[in-house]
Amino acid sequence: MSVPDVNHADSGSPPLAAAVGSTLAVAAFQLRRLLSWQRLVMAALGVIFPAAVMLAVRRTARLGLDDDLAVLMLYALVPEAVCMLGLLVTMCPAVADELERGTWVHLAVRPGGRRALLLGTYLAAVAWTGAVGLLAMVLALAVMQLPNPLRVAGIFAGLVAISVLGRAALFSLPAVIMPKRALVASVAAALVVEYAAGFMPAVVNQATVSLRLRSLLVAWMTWRQRLPVEIHLLVDPQPPWVQIAAVAILVTLLLTTAVVILEFRQFPPSDEI
Amino acid sequence: MIEVDNLVKHYRAGDGSVVRAVDGVSLAVAPGEMVGLLGANGAGKTTTLRVLATLLAPTAGTARVGGCDVIRDPLGARRRLGYVSATTGVPDRLTAREIMRSYGRLHGMDEGDLDRRVDRLVGALDLADFADRPAGRLSSGQRQRVSLARALIHDPPTLVLDEPTNALDVVGARDLFCLLESLRAEGRAILLSTHRLHEIERRCDRFVIIHGGRVAGQGTAAELIGPHGTLEQAFFAAIGAGAAS
Numbered sequence: 001m002s003v004p005d006v007n008h009a010d011s012g013s014p015p016l017a018a019a020v021g022s023t024l025a026v027a028a029f030q031l032r033r034l035l036s037w038q039r040l041v042m043a044a045l046g047v048i049f050p051a052a053v054m055l056a057v058r059r060t061a062r063l064g065l066d067d068d069l070a071v072l073m074l075y076a077l078v079p080e081a082v083c084m085l086g087l088l089v090t091m092c093p094a095v096a097d098e099l100e101r102g103t104w105v106h107l108a109v110r111p112g113g114r115r116a117l118l119l120g121t122y123l124a125a126v127a128w129t130g131a132v133g134l135l136a137m138v139l140a141l142a143v144m145q146l147p148n149p150l151r152v153a154g155i156f157a158g159l160v161a162i163s164v165l166g167r168a169a170l171f172s173l174p175a176v177i178m179p180k181r182a183l184v185a186s187v188a189a190a191l192v193v194e195y196a197a198g199f200m201p202a203v204v205n206q207a208t209v210s211l212r213l214r215s216l217l218v219a220w221m222t223w224r225q226r227l228p229v230e231i232h233l234l235v236d237p238q239p240p241w242v243q244i245a246a247v248a249i250l251v252t253l254l255l256t257t258a259v260v261i262l263e264f265r266q267f268p269p270s271d272e273i
Numbered sequence: 274m275i276e277v278d279n280l281v282k283h284y285r286a287g288d289g290s291v292v293r294a295v296d297g298v299s300l301a302v303a304p305g306e307m308v309g310l311l312g313a314n315g316a317g318k319t320t321t322l323r324v325l326a327t328l329l330a331p332t333a334g335t336a337r338v339g340g341c342d343v344i345r346d347p348l349g350a351r352r353r354l355g356y357v358s359a360t361t362g363v364p365d366r367l368t369a370r371e372i373m374r375s376y377g378r379l380h381g382m383d384e385g386d387l388d389r390r391v392d393r394l395v396g397a398l399d400l401a402d403f404a405d406r407p408a409g410r411l412s413s414g415q416r417q418r419v420s421l422a423r424a425l426i427h428d429p430p431t432l433v434l435d436e437p438t439n440a441l442d443v444v445g446a447r448d449l450f451c452l453l454e455s456l457r458a459e460g461r462a463i464l465l466s467t468h469r470l471h472e473i474e475r476r477c478d479r480f481v482i483i484h485g486g487r488v489a490g491q492g493t494a495a496e497l498i499g500p501h502g503t504l505e506q507a508f509f510a511a512i513g514a515g516a517a518s
Contacts, residue, residue, distance in 0.1 A: 018381025025378035032366065102360035106423065109326045109356045110379040111348045266329050268284055268294075269319045 022112055026120025027127070034090065034128050046086055046132045050077035050140040058143070068223070070144050071152060075217055078137045078156060079163040080210075084190055086129030087164060091171040092186045094121040095179035099267060114262045118172060122255065125168045133160035155220045159213055166209030166247045169254040170194070176262045201233035207250060211236055212243040219243075275302040275325060275431055275462050280334035282320050282486075294320040296486035297334070302462040304430065307453060309477035310466040311508055317486040318466035322435045325464070326356045338431050352380070355424035355432045359439040361416045365409030369400050369419045372408065373426050380427040387426075394422045398452060414445030421452060432456060434465035438472060450476050474504040484512040 054073065058065055065073075098104035098117065107113040137156045141149045170193065174185035198210035205211045215236040218224050227235070236243065282295040295317040302308045312318045323329045324336050327347040336343045339353030363372060370391055377387040395404045398418050403411055408419060417437060424432065434453075438446040446469070454476065457463055467473055473480075474494060481491040490497060490511035497507040 015381070022379045022381065025375050029364070029367070029375055033364070101364075102358070102362035103364065104362075105323075105326065105328055105356065105358055106362050106376070106420075107379070108328055109351055109354060110376065111351045111381070113351075113379050116379055264330075268329070269323065 019112055019115070022110075022116040023119045023123065026107075026116045027123040028120075030121050030124035031127065034124065039089075042089065043086075043128070043132045046082050047135045047139055050074065050082060050136045051143050053077055054140050055143045065144075067146055068221075070146060071217075071221060074137065074140055074144065074152075074156065075159070075213075078133055078140065079159040079213055082136050083129055083133045083160060083163040084167060084194075086132050087125055087167050087171050088183060088186055088190075090125035090128050091121065091168045092175055092182040093179075094118060094125075094172065094175040094182075095262070095265075096175070096182055099179060104267065114265075115259050118176065118259055118262055119255065121175075122168050122172060126164045129168070130160060130164045133164060155217070158220070159216060162216065162244065162247050163209065163213055165251055166212070167194070169251040169258075170209065172255060172258040173261075176258045176265060199234060206236075206246070209247060209250065212247050216240055216243050274304060274337070274339060275300075275308075275433070275464050276335075276337040277301070277321065277325065278335045280321060280324060280336055281332045282317075282324060282329060283332045293486050295324070295331075295483075298481075298483060298486070298488055299334075300464075300481045300488070300491065302431070302464045304462050305457060305460045306478045307457045307463040307465070307476065309473045309480045310464060310483065311468065311470065311480055311504075312466070312483040313468060313512070316483045318483060319435055320486075321483070322356075322433050322464070322466060325350075325433050326354060327351055339429075352427065353429050353431055355427075355429040357417075357420050357424045357432070357434040357437050359436040361420040361440075363408040363411075363416045363419050363423075366407055368407055369404045369411075369422060370395070372419060373422055376423050377426045382427065390426060390428070394425060397455075398422050398425075412445075413440040414442070414448060417441055417445065417449060418452075421449070425456075430460070431462045432464070434463070436466055436468070438467060438469060446472055470504045470508055480504070482508055482511040489513075 054070070054077075057073065094117065095104070098107060107117050110116075134157060137160060138153065141153055146152055167190075170189060171182075171186045174182045174189055178185050194208055194210045197204045198208035199205065214234060215238070218227065218235045219240050224237075277298055277300045280295050280298045281293075284292040284294055286292050298317065298321055300308070300310075310318050310321065320329060324331050324343060325338055327343045327350050330344060338350040341349030341353060343350045367375070373391045373394060374387055377390065382390065395401055398421060400418060400422060403415055408416060411419065417440065421437075432453075438449060441449060450472065453463055453465070465473070477494075479491065479493050480497055482489045482497075490507070494504060497511070498504055
């Protein structure tokens with residue numbers, strides 16, 4: 001037997017291309033893992049759920065559903081409910097799954113393995129949940145029969161993208177801090193940060209994705225002039241680019257913090273399986 | 274080269290008490306040497322190996338892999354280390370080739386190097402018959418071979434194996450040790466833990482016996498056993514639990 005071929009032991013720090021390559025390798029691996037029939041059934045339910053609700057509402061509303069109210073319902077169902085639930089099952093178990101499957105040690109002993117695990121899982125969660133959200137939105141729009149569906153579809157594609165990018169980064173923190181209770185911690189984070197703090201008309205809501213999403217919805221649907229005065233407190237008057245930049249900064253801060261925590265995280269052997 | 278000097282690792286248990294998992298362990302493994310780390314469950318073997326693998330930070334003392342300190346240069350240590358555990362952690366739905374390629378990318382290997390390396394490992398570790406079969410359909414022995422291939426994908430000069438024969442039958446264990454002997458002959462430093470003493474009695478160059486987180490004895494088989502005993506007797510004598518008989 002002659003195994004030695006090329007020795008990488010003395011190669012320098014992984015360059016950016018290698019870091020991107022390893023992150024994409026983990027993302028591809030995680031997406032492949034998600035292609036099980038159980039996950040596909042869950043995704044199909046997520047796709048059908050908003051359309052089913054909209055259909056039921058349309059049938060029960062005697063005088064027809066107001067277009068703005070229909071858009072508001074779509075917002076609550078897709079960028080909020082479907083995206084949030086999708087990320088709870090794809091992003092939260094980022095570390096716990098590896099511990100349970102016995103793969104954590106094999107990933108963590110690679111240079112950049114921990115970072116690649118977190119960022120790769122983040123990309124996979126964003127791609128998977130984003131795709132489910134987009135399909136759910138298209139199906140729901142098909143049954144809603146709105147006057148300008150393409151415009152609404154464009155707006156909601158943006159909202160879905162921002163929702164999954166922001167919320168997946170938010171859920172990365174519970175995933176690395178308390179992997180075994182990440183789901184419970186993420187639900188708590190969603191309720192406390194996104195919904196309690198996010199609806200608080202104070203500085204604290206500036207650090208939430210929900211404020212940015214609401215503000216973008218209002219700006220892109222040109223609803224601002226028609227909003228009751230008290231609702232103005234719940235949205236940010238800044239232009240859309242400021243909302244998007246705020247989410248980008250939030251995502252960068254959350255992911256950087258999660259990567260740093262994971263780099264130093266130690267799991268005793270008893271934490272596995 | 275693997276070097277552990279006065280290594281200490283304490284955990285804080287759930288009730289707040291301090292668990293001294295490793296308490297002053299020192300050992301060294303030279304290139305081309307295979308050293309067996311022996312101990313009962315809870316003796317501190319896995320914790321010692323995990324400190325070497327940069328999975329756990331030592332409370333005190335030092336550990337070096339290929340000359341790289343696991344705290345000061347963890348990336349260097351990881352580049353020079355191949356790690357195999359009892360739980361193979363081989364993903365069921367990927368083939369051996371896919372697993373090797375995925376992990377090779379984590380080392381930043383370019384596609385050309387990766388292709389050549391995977392082909393070499395498939396040949397050298399006798400994976401050809403099942404290299405393109407999903408790992409979920411492989412036997413325990415085949416999965417452990419895939420795990421070893423994954424550990425060797427970046428051609429590390431040192432190998433750390435934590436109870437690699439736990440899930441293997443006699444034939445699988447013998448085959449794995451044959452592979453390890455070949456790897457030793459290439460000049461790799463190999464440190465492996467086990468509590469199946471009869472398997473390694475004639476295969477390792479030296480043994481380190483740990484008990485209660487401390488080194489209870491170390492040396493070659495001849496030094497530990499003497500002319501007429503067995504490794505098992507030497508082990509029980511070292512940990513003070515009475516003779517095996």
